[in-house]
Every structure is written in structure tokens, then in C-alpha cells.
Amino acid sequence: MKKIEFQAIGDYELISKNEKASKLIKVTIKRELKNALLKLGYFSHCVLFTREDSEIYSYVLKIIEIKERIGEMFLEADEKLKAIKGDLIDIKPYFPCEEIAEGYKKENRQENEVFTSFLLKEIQLDNICL
Numbered sequence: 001m002k003k004i005e006f007q008a009i010g011d012y013e014l015i016s017k018n019e020k021a022s023k024l025i026k027v028t029i030k031r032e033l034k035n036a037l038l039k040l041g042y043f044s045h046c047v048l049f050t051r052e053d054s055e056i057y058s059y060v061l062k063i064i065e066i067k068e069r070i071g072e073m074f075l076e077a078d079e080k081l082k083a084i085k086g087d088l089i090d091i092k093p094y095f096p097c098e099e100i101a102e103g104y105k106k107e108n109r110q111e112n113e114v115f116t117s118f119l120l121k122e123i124q125l126d127n128i129c130l
Contacts, residue, residue: 006051008087009033010071025061025075027088034071036091041066045094046075052086059084060094 010029029036048059061075
């Protein structure tokens, strides 16, 4: 059985340490891997993966600012996060369509949306019905 090897892709540091407020985290990606931050700014949240000993941890954090040119990003964690453990091994965009991030408040905007009904006409194309 092959053993999976993980390499650290950068460093992080907790900037604000106020226990009652959200926490600001600065992430610095290694120079040769800074392109990993390209297009990540299109997302509101990301998932940080860290590894310590034989454990892998994941943290969903709000993206505050990304500096793609220098490989830095600033993230925000809510007051429930006490610490981040281990070496930074990956960053992925968070897709809220798969689940809801903790602390997210869903707004019901459907009542303000305008819906237009439309009909599809059946067309016969060489034994294919559309």
C-alpha cells in the first residue's frame, strides 16, 4: 500500500486573537505555488486543509482579500474557531450549493424574483423528438 505524501504549500498566522470577535488569518503561499490563488477571489469562502501527524483538518473560512501577485490572502473565521492545527497542505474554493457554511444566514429572495413562463414546441428531426 502506497503512503500519501503531503507537502506544505505555505504558511498561515492568526492576526487578530480577540476571543469574542471573528478572527483574521493571513495565509502566504509559496512563491512557486502562488498561481493556486488565481480565480479564488470569485468565491466568498474557501476550505483550508491542514495536516498534523496523521490527522487532516479542514476549515471553512470567509475570503476577505486575495493578493494574487504576491501569493497572500486574508481570511476570516468566526469566534468558534480556537486555533488552526498543522501544516497548510491545500486550499479549495467552497461551493455552498453542496452544503451551507456554518453561520450562514439564508435570505428568502424568491418572493422578489420575476418568473416568466415559456413553452417548448415539439420538433421532429429524423427520428429524434425534441
